Amino acid sequence: MIIGIDGNEANIEKRVGVNTYAFELLHALHKTQSEWSDQHHLIVYLKNKPCNDMPKETATFKYKIIPGGGLWILTKLMPDLFWGSPRPDVFFSPSHYAPLFSPMPKVVSIMDLGYLEFSEQFAKKDFWQLKLWTASSILVSKAIIAISNSTKQEIVRHYPLSKDKIQVTHLAYDKEKFNMNISQSAVERVKNKYAIVGDYILYLSTLKPSKNVEGLIEAFAKIQNLDSKFQLVIAGKKGWLFDSIYKKVTDLGLKDKIIFTDYISEEDKPALIKGSKVFVLPSFWEGFGLDVLNAMACGVPVVVSKVGSLPEVVGDAGVLVDPYNINSIAEGIKTVLFADSKKYNSIVKKGLGQVKKFSWEKAARETLEILTHV
Numbered sequence: 598m599i600i601g602i603d604g605n606e607a608n609i610e611k612r613v614g615v616n617t618y619a620f621e622l623l624h625a626l627h628k629t630q631s632e633w634s635d636q637h638h639l640i641v642y643l644k645n646k647p648c649n650d651m652p653k654e655t656a657t658f659k660y661k662i663i664p665g666g667g668l669w670i671l672t673k674l675m676p677d678l679f680w681g682s683p684r685p686d687v688f689f690s691p692s693h694y695a696p697l698f699s700p701m702p703k704v705v706s707i708m709d710l711g712y713l714e715f716s717e718q719f720a721k722k723d724f725w726q727l728k729l730w731t732a733s734s735i736l737v738s739k740a741i742i743a744i745s746n747s748t749k750q751e752i753v754r755h756y757p758l759s760k761d762k763i764q765v766t767h768l769a770y771d772k773e774k775f776n777m778n779i780s781q782s783a784v785e786r787v788k789n790k791y792a793i794v795g796d797y798i799l800y801l802s803t804l805k806p807s808k809n810v811e812g813l814i815e816a817f818a819k820i821q822n823l824d825s826k827f828q829l830v831i832a833g834k835k836g837w838l839f840d841s842i843y844k845k846v847t848d849l850g851l852k853d854k855i856i857f858t859d860y861i862s863e864e865d866k867p868a869l870i871k872g873s874k875v876f877v878l879p880s881f882w883e884g885f886g887l888d889v890l891n892a893m894a895c896g897v898p899v900v901v902s903k904v905g906s907l908p909e910v911v912g913d914a915g916v917l918v919d920p921y922n923i924n925s926i927a928e929g930i931k932t933v934l935f936a937d938s939k940k941y942n943s944i945v946k947k948g949l950g951q952v953k954k955f956s957w958e959k960a961a962r963e964t965l966e967i968l969t970h971v
Contacts, residue, residue, distance in 0.1 A: 600968055601685030601701075603674065604641035604660070606692045608648055611834065611860050613803055615708050617887055618744065618768055619691040620651075625961035627652035633965060640685060642677075644669045670696055687739075687968050693727065695734035702739035702971050707731065709744075709884030709905070710751040711807055735759050739971045742766050742964065744885045745906035766963040767910075768885045769955040774867050775894040777949070784872035787865050791858050797828040798930060799873035799897075801861065801888045802880075805836030809879045809902070809920050811845045816879070816926035818849045820934070825854070827934065832869060834860035871895045875933040879920045883907050889915070890955055893948030898941065900929040914947035 607619035626639060634657040641647075641658070644665045654660060661681075665673035678688060678699045688696065688703050695705040712719055712727050719727070735741060735756050741763045743749035753760045788794070798817065802808050810831060817829045829851075831842075846855050861869060866888075870876065876892035882905040889910055892899050901907040903917035911917070918929035933944065 598636065598687070598969065599638045599640060599683055599685045600965075601678070601688040602639060602641045603670075603688075603690045603692070603694075604643050604647075604651075605645075605669070608643050608645060608651060610648060612863075613834065614884075614887070615692050618706070618708070621769070621771065621957045622691060622961060622964065624652055625957035626965065627655075627658055629958055629961055629965075630655060630657060632962070633657075637965070637969075638683075640683070642674060644673065670694060675699065687971050689964070689968055690734070693731040693734055695738055697733055697737060703734075703737060704740045704742060704968055704971055705734045705738040706742040706744065707735070707748055707752055709748050709882060710755055711882035711884070711905070713751075713755060715807060715881065732756070738762070740764065740967050742967060744768050745909055747906035747909055748884050764963075764967055766960045766967075767955055768887055768890070769957040769960055770887065770890040770894050770952060771957070772894070774863070775870070775891040777894075777896050779867050779871040779895060783868040787868040788872055790865070791830070791856055791869075793828060793830060793856060793872070795826060795828065796874045796934075797830045797856075797872070798934070799830050799832065799870065799876050799892075800878065801832045801866070801870065801876070802878060803833050803836040804831070804839040804842055807881050808836075809881050810839075810842045812920060812923055812926055813877060813879050814842070814845050814849065814851065814855065815923045816930060817855070818851060819923070819927040820930060821851070821854060823931070824934075827854075827874070829855045830858065830869070830873070831855060832858040832861045866891070867895065870897055873897055875900055875930060877926075877930060878902065878907065879918060879926050880905070880907070881920050886910050890952055894952045896945045896949060898933045898944040898948065900926075900933060912947075912951050914944070914951035916944075 606616050607623050639658045641660050643662050647660055663673045675696045691706045695703050716724050743763055743765050749763050749765050870892050876897050877900045880902050885906050889899050899915040902920040916929040916932050919925040
């Protein structure tokens with residue numbers, strides 16, 4: 598069977614969220630070739646040549662480059678699916694944007710539908726593109742892959758007729774990058790690079806309203822009133838509507854205690870996580886929360902919102918807080934920062950046990966099974 602995959606989400610340099618999902622899934626499919634190469638051929642469709650860190654071509658894992666710019670799916674990909682050769686037997690889009698028409702069945706992955714609940718946090722153009730194309734993708738796809746049970750429930754609530762074609766494949770983490778063996782010298786290198794001194798609280802994600810960074814900053818201000826030795830490191834690239842985040846820091850007089858790193862490279866990320874005292878993600882919603890797994894795998898306690906997929910990802914291995922309650926966020930962070938060594942190590946141990954449930958190879962096998970069935 599020939600499986601076509603849209604690889605463009607993976608084929609960029611600075612990956613977050615859905616980009617990481619697509620990238621890691623392609624690598625896991627590549628890694629498990631010995632299990633499926635006698636039955637399947639994979640063709641990964643790209644509009645640009647593959648980045649250096651993309652999987653290398655093999656006899657059963659090939660790239661097909663169709664140059665093009667905006668509206669590439671409509672103007673380049675869809676015509677090739679009809680008239681190009683070889684023609685896939687099934688086509689997989691690891692994002693919300695499936696080709697609307699094709700001669701073969703399609704499978705689409707959905708990260709989350711948070712934009713439907715918080716439309717005011719999106720530019721009108723982005724909101725309507727997401728809403729209309731996601732709805733169309735759900736309608737035309739033979740199967741839908743949700744990255745969490747929480748996302749599955751969202752899809753069913755908004756699109757009840759899709760219930761019978763949704764399956765869940767959980768995301769995972771890279772065991773070779775994120776683990777307990779990250780050296781102290783690597784941690785010190787990263788701390789020196791970003792002028793981090795002493796113990797720090799880490800937020801690592803895109804800067805945008807849904808992540809509740811302003812709520813985290815307000816909670817941090819309360820912690821500063823108790824103990825001013827901690828720094829807050831806010832790591833991640835700028836998304837949208839982020840100016841108020843910087844204003845909040847200034848208004849609260851915390852410019853000397855909060856460090857903004859901007860985008861963190863994959864090279865720096867493991868050590869930055871490993872060096873932190875606690876990892877905090879107080880989002881208003883999350884489709885999954887990849888770096889929560891990365892933090893637990895590095896032996897760092899996590900404090901996360903009790904909404905969306907985060908309780909599903911963390912289980913009983915982290916501290917859950919109410920993202921709408923600043924005191925709840927502050928208390929959750931304090932639970933970790935001021936824990937004695939026995940309690941702190943107990944949280945770490947639970948996290949290391951929890952991450953064993955997640956594997957990119959498992960996600961790849963489950964995805965391949967869905968594609969084969971379709």
